[in-house]
Amino acid sequence: xxxxxxxxxxxxxxxxxxxxxxxxxxxxxxxxxxxxxxxxxxxxxxxxxxxxxxxxxxxxxxxxxxxxxxxxxxxxxxxxxxxxxxxxxxxxxxxxxxxxxxxxxxxxxxxxxxxxxxxxxxxxxxxxxxxxxxxxxxxxxxxxxxxxxxxxxxxxxxxxxxxxxxxxxxxxxxxxxxxxxxxxxxxxxxxxxxxxxxxxxxxxxxxxxxxxxxxxxxxxxxxxxxxxxxxxxxxxxxxxxxxxxxxxxxxxxxxxxxxxxxxxxxxxxxxxxxxxxxxxxxxxxxxxxxxxxxxx
Amino acid sequence: xxxxxxxxxxxxxxxxxxxxxxxxxxxxxxxxxxxxxxxxxxxxxxxxxxxxxxxxxxxxxxxxxxxxxxxxxxxxxxxxxxxxxxxxxxxxxxxxxxxxxxxxxxxxxxxxxxxxxxxxxxxxxxxxxxxxxxxxxxxxxxxxxxxxxxxxxxxxxxx
Numbered sequence: 001x002x003x004x005x006x007x008x009x010x011x012x013x014x015x016x017x018x019x020x021x022x023x024x025x026x027x028x029x030x031x032x033x034x035x036x037x038x039x040x041x042x043x044x045x046x047x048x049x050x051x052x053x054x055x056x057x058x059x060x061x062x063x064x065x066x067x068x069x070x071x072x073x074x075x076x077x078x079x080x081x082x083x084x085x086x087x088x089x090x091x092x093x094x095x096x097x098x099x100x101x102x103x104x105x106x107x108x109x110x111x112x113x114x115x116x117x118x119x120x121x122x123x124x125x126x127x128x129x130x131x132x133x134x135x136x137x138x139x140x141x142x143x144x145x146x147x148x149x150x151x152x153x154x155x156x157x158x159x160x161x162x163x164x165x166x167x168x169x170x171x172x173x174x175x176x177x178x179x180x181x182x183x184x185x186x187x188x189x190x191x192x193x194x195x196x197x198x199x200x201x202x203x204x205x206x207x208x209x210x211x212x213x214x215x216x217x218x219x220x221x222x223x224x225x226x227x228x229x230x231x232x233x234x235x236x237x238x239x240x241x242x243x244x245x246x247x248x249x250x251x252x253x254x255x256x257x258x259x260x261x262x263x264x265x266x267x268x269x270x271x272x273x274x275x276x277x278x279x280x281x282x283x284x285x286x287x288x289x290x291x292x293x294x295x296x
Numbered sequence: 297x298x299x300x301x302x303x304x305x306x307x308x309x310x311x312x313x314x315x316x317x318x319x320x321x322x323x324x325x326x327x328x329x330x331x332x333x334x335x336x337x338x339x340x341x342x343x344x345x346x347x348x349x350x351x352x353x354x355x356x357x358x359x360x361x362x363x364x365x366x367x368x369x370x371x372x373x374x375x376x377x378x379x380x381x382x383x384x385x386x387x388x389x390x391x392x393x394x395x396x397x398x399x400x401x402x403x404x405x406x407x408x409x410x411x412x413x414x415x416x417x418x419x420x421x422x423x424x425x426x427x428x429x430x431x432x433x434x435x436x437x438x439x440x441x442x443x444x445x446x447x448x449x450x451x452x453x454x455x
Contacts, residue, residue, distance in 0.1 A: 063433075120327045124324045124328060124344040124347055125343070125344070127324045128320070128347035134316065137432065139431070142418075142431075145326035146322070146408065146415060149326050149329040153333050157330065157334055159334040
């Protein structure tokens with residue numbers, strides 16, 4: 001039986017995201033729905049999150065008007081579906097510093113946040129470059145950085161330098177430098193607490209957007225199973241492919257155990273429910289004694 | 297979208313490099329404070345601090361002074377100039393007193409407060425239609441980058 005329950009919780013979505021953003025080289029292949037989600041991990045006396053989404057007050061109108069991101073719901077409303085309140089969350093693992101992952105820290109007043117030190121130091125470096133190189137500086141909100149200063153002062157921001165095993169028992173942080181961003185990381189939940197684990201789950205952040213990145217096109221005739229990296233990378237697609245191999249190896253090449261939170265087809269692979277608000281909860285696994293949140 | 301007046305467009309084009317430089321400096325200083333507060337390694341912190349020079353701030357002051365805002369945008373322009381004053385204050389401390397900053401939580405609070413103030417001023421001077429925005433969404437999970445960068449480009453048909 002598992003130590004931790006894991007849910008992927010949708011908090012907003014955009015109906016029309018360009019496919020080339022999520023799959024490298026998929027030019028002129030139109031658009032698909034891109035859900036915005038975070039992951040909730042519960043067990044061993046902890047309530048943890050992987051990323052915290054964005055703050056509607058800061059970006060909601062802009063995102064809706066300019067980019068078609070709709071249906072945002074607050075963490076209080078979203079987490080309630082799993083019987084949890086934002087105040088219950090004691091740890092947050094920030095996969096990278098983009099506003100839609102690190103943009104709502106104030107909603108979690110009792111949490112300690114973990115982020116790679118390199119993510120911060122490389123943003124500082126990138127911001128020192130001339131404006132003509134601004135491509136490398138996108139998606140960072142100065143407000144998030146200043147809220148990070150406050151967290152650091154309060155002792156609630158931990159800058160991790162590389163991998164960190166057992167941040168809480170059975171949960172590991174893995175650095176994935178120069179991939180989607182300079183200091184990205186992913187989270188492994190070893191649900192049997194063993195190393196190597198026979199029951200591991202990888203929460204991939206934006207290192208994996210969709211199943212095609214894992215070589216799973218969904219087309220039965222496609223037998224090649226070649227990893228195709230995500231389209232958006234401040235680092236390199238080579239590093240993304242190498243990281244994908246690391247993640248897949250850690251779960252015994254069982255691709256279902258690498259969980260891409262932006263993947264709409266999670267609902268086809270895991271028990272899921274779509275609420276009256278039109279947002280999905282996908283139940284990845286349940287800890288001993290935990291009651292399902294997606295079955296009646 | 298409502299067409300912008302020519303003087304607004306001209307001003308926005310002229311001031312945009314300053315606006316973006318202020319935005320970047322706020323992130324740089326904020327990042328430095330995070331690294332200091334979280335006791336990051338010495339070389340990482342030194343590299344971060346040295347990425348902001350006094351000349352950068354002086355040049356920014358000069359560039360901003362050289363831009364002439366239309367009368368109705370003078371208030372916005374003044375906000376940007378006040379931003380730079382805040383950043384100069386922050387720059388002095390992060391460069392010359394980094395060890396003290398590491399040790400003195402009250403000083404970090406004072407510096408953070410100036411950065412918060414600068415960010416609020418920058419937001420006040422935001423003009424989305426003219427491209428002066430605090431957050432650049434072009435590398436995020438929310439963008440249609442090509443249309444955003446080249447808005448005249450026709451959107452391709454959907455699959």
